Amino acid sequence: MTVELQHIRAARERIAGKVERTPCVVSQSLSDRAGHTVHLKLEHHQTTGAFKLRGASNAIAALSADEKSRGVVAASTGNHGRALAHAAKLEGIRAVICMSRLVPENKLDAIRRLGADIRIIGNSQDDAQQEVDRLVAEEGLVMLPPFDHPDIVAGQGTLGLEIMEQVPDTAAVLVPLSGGGLAAGVASAVKGVSPRTKVIGISMARGAAMKASLDAGRPVQVEELPTLADSLGGGIGLDNRLTFAMCRGLLDDVILLAEDEIAAGIRHAYEEEREIVEGAGAVGMGALLAGKVGVSGPTVLILSGRNIDMGLHRRIVCGEAIAERAA
Numbered sequence: 001m002t003v004e005l006q007h008i009r010a011a012r013e014r015i016a017g018k019v020e021r022t023p024c025v026v027s028q029s030l031s032d033r034a035g036h037t038v039h040l041k042l043e044h045h046q047t048t049g050a051f052k053l054r055g056a057s058n059a060i061a062a063l064s065a066d067e068k069s070r071g072v073v074a075a076s077t078g079n080h081g082r083a084l085a086h087a088a089k090l091e092g093i094r095a096v097i098c099m100s101r102l103v104p105e106n107k108l109d110a111i112r113r114l115g116a117d118i119r120i121i122g123n124s125q126d127d128a129q130q131e132v133d134r135l136v137a138e139e140g141l142v143m144l145p146p147f148d149h150p151d152i153v154a155g156q157g158t159l160g161l162e163i164m165e166q167v168p169d170t171a172a173v174l175v176p177l178s179g180g181g182l183a184a185g186v187a188s189a190v191k192g193v194s195p196r197t198k199v200i201g202i203s204m205a206r207g208a209a210m211k212a213s214l215d216a217g218r219p220v221q222v223e224e225l226p227t228l229a230d231s232l233g234g235g236i237g238l239d240n241r242l243t244f245a246m247c248r249g250l251l252d253d254v255i256l257l258a259e260d261e262i263a264a265g266i267r268h269a270y271e272e273e274r275e276i277v278e279g280a281g282a283v284g285m286g287a288l289l290a291g292k293v294g295v296s297g298p299t300v301l302i303l304s305g306r307n308i309d310m311g312l313h314r315r316i317v318c319g320e321a322i323a324e325r326a327a
């Protein structure tokens with residue numbers, strides 16, 4: 001199983017009018033620093049504050065009438081749950097979102113306001129997933145997982161189509177990487193249009209499940225730890241069907257960032273770009289600032305989300321809140 005350009009083009013037609021086409025702008029300060037043009041894909045301005053609405057909207061639009069009547073369920077660190085709740089509300093269908101206790105309160109509130117049922121279970125995504133499995137078995141809900149599903153990957157891939165239209169000469173795209181739905185979809189779209197363009201995944205060093213799995217040659221479990229990039233937390237699933245193989249086949253490299261490098265990305269976004277981004281959305285900027293990206297030529301960074309707790313954002317911008325979290 002894989003997701004190809006034709007699936008991503010079909011997804012784009014399905015979700016047209018339900019998601020924003022987000023702007024892609026030049027960062028003068030990062031271009032000066034890198035010595036080549038650096039573009040920022042401002043996907044944190046997407047409705048619900050993250051790209052996850054693309055996959056969720058596509059997956060819900062692809063359901064049968066019977067599946068819609070049963071409702072949908074997912075485990076989520078927040079942004080997928082929020083996107084699913086939003087897309088389900090638009091279609092008038094029931095959504096149940098299962099989360100671990102690590103999910104920040106601001107993300108919880110946003111999902112609650114969209115009218116979804118919320119279940120808080122255990123300390124990890126895997127614990128939350130067990131509740132999802134129970135609801136599928138006992139109540140007949142349809143599971144729409146955050147990344148390992150062809151309609152989710154195809155929806156996220158629409159971001160890659162937009163990038164190639166907005167910056168046709170892109171040499172490299174830097175993609176925040178967790179379960180790999182975004183990276184797999186974007187890489188499939190980008191390389192489908194422009195095979196020589198590099199796609200590089202970026203994760204936090206604390207609990208980088210996809211990186212550990214790629215190194216091991218199979219999906220492996222890593223301990224989930226608190227990180228400034230909370231949307232990148234969680235495993236890839238030991239029974240991963242889709243995103244592991246796609247990331248192994250399509251990603252040119254994976255870069256890992258320390259917590260202070262992620263914080264530097266958040267600070268840079270705010271001070272230099274006048275943008276508020278969450279940790280996961282700042283890793284491209286963090287990697288570039290840390291000198292960890294060995295690319296020359298036009299580069300696009302995906303700012304994937306903005307749903308950060310604003311108290312935490314203030315402390316990061318003021319240079320606090322790092323020491324207590326640093327590994």
Ligand SMILES: *Cc1c(COP(=O)(O)O)cnc(C)c1O
Binds near residue numbers: 050079182183278
């Ligand atoms: C989910 C998420 C990611 C990672 O996406 P995957 O498909 O799990 O790799 C990155 N950034 C933000 C803001 C997210 O919500």
